[in-house]
Amino acid sequence: MIVYSPGGYPTGHICIGDDIDHVLTDRDGGIWTSHGDEGIHGSHPASSGGLARWNTEGAQTWGPLGRGRLPVLPLGGIAGATEENTVWLGWYSHEGSFLSRVDSSDGSIISYRHPLKNSDGIAVRGTRMILSHQFHNHPGVELNRAELVDNAWVITSQEQLRLPEPVTRRCVQGRDGVLWIRGGDTWVQVEA
Numbered sequence: 211m212i213v214y215s216p217g218g219y220p221t222g223h224i225c226i227g228d229d230i231d232h233v234l235t236d237r238d239g240g241i242w243t244s245h246g247d248e249g250i251h252g253s254h255p256a257s258s259g260g261l262a263r264w265n266t267e268g269a270q271t272w273g274p275l276g277r278g279r280l281p282v283l284p285l286g287g288i289a290g291a292t293e294e295n296t297v298w299l300g301w302y303s304h305e306g307s308f309l310s311r312v313d314s315s316d317g318s319i320i321s322y323r324h325p326l327k328n329s330d331g332i333a334v335r336g337t338r339m340i341l342s343h344q345f346h347n348h349p350g351v352e353l354n355r356a357e358l359v360d361n362a363w364v365i366t367s368q369e370q371l372r373l374p375e376p377v378t379r380r381c382v383q384g385r386d387g388v389l390w391i392r393g394g395d396t397w398v399q400v401e402a
Contacts, residue, residue: 213241213266224268227257231287234297234383236314239266242297244287260284261299261310272317274310281308281321288324289332289341291384298334298384300324309363325356325363330380335387335402339363342382342389342400349373349393353400373398 211233213222226241229249234242241264249257256262256270261284263272274280288300288307297312307324309332331342337358344351351371356363375394383390387402 211241221266224264224266225256226262226264226268226270228252228254229257232290232299232380234290234292236263236292236297237295238314240264240271240314241266242290242299242312244284244290244299244301246286250284250286260287260301263297263312263314272312272314274319279319280310281305284308288328289330289382289384291332291334291389293334293384293386296334298332300329300332322358322361322363325365326354329354331382331384331389331391333384333387333389333400333402338387338402340384340389340400340402342391344377344382344391346378347376349376351377351391351393353389355402371398371400 215221229246231246232244245257250260259273259275261274282303282305284301285303291298295314299310308321310321312319329341333340339356341354353369355367356365373393377393381392389400391398
């Protein structure tokens with residue numbers, strides 16, 4: 211992976227594992243990844259935890275492994291988002307899908323059941339979340355709104371968003387309560 215400065219200039223190369231499903235950065239410059247099943251069960255040790263945070267020199271600074279950190283082991287990533295100093299990572303396992311909230315300042319983690327079977331984008335603001343499900347290579351996007359109620363995410367509404375051009379895989383990013391969706395040359399932002 212090539213690391214870029216805040217000004218957009220390449221500063222170096224790092225290796226952060228195989229089969230990376232999602233990459234996002236936090237406000238402190240940390241690089242967060244979720245890995246797919248080939249990375250997790252493959253031979254590269256950097257991918258084995260499924261979820262990780264890296265610094266710009268390529269050293270892992272956070273991982274989910276350890277007693278009680280995750281409800282079950284991940285099999286692959288679904289989506290990721292940042293909310294101020296918090297990172298949200300969506301992932302799936304043999305036991306279903308989960309959302310893990312990681313405080314990037316101290317590494318503490320809280321995991322919730324994912325309220326949908328499939329989503330490929332999330333954005334979180336407080337106790338509100340918006341989740342997207344794209345119909346890849348089509349201009350339609352399904353948006354679901356959710357609220358955190360009694361320590362569980364509950365879907366409260368659903369709507370359809372149509373972009374002028376088709377949406378391709380991994381063209382959704384959640385940042386501070388805003389879901390950014392790209393279809394062709396068009397960017398749309400949806401507030402959580």
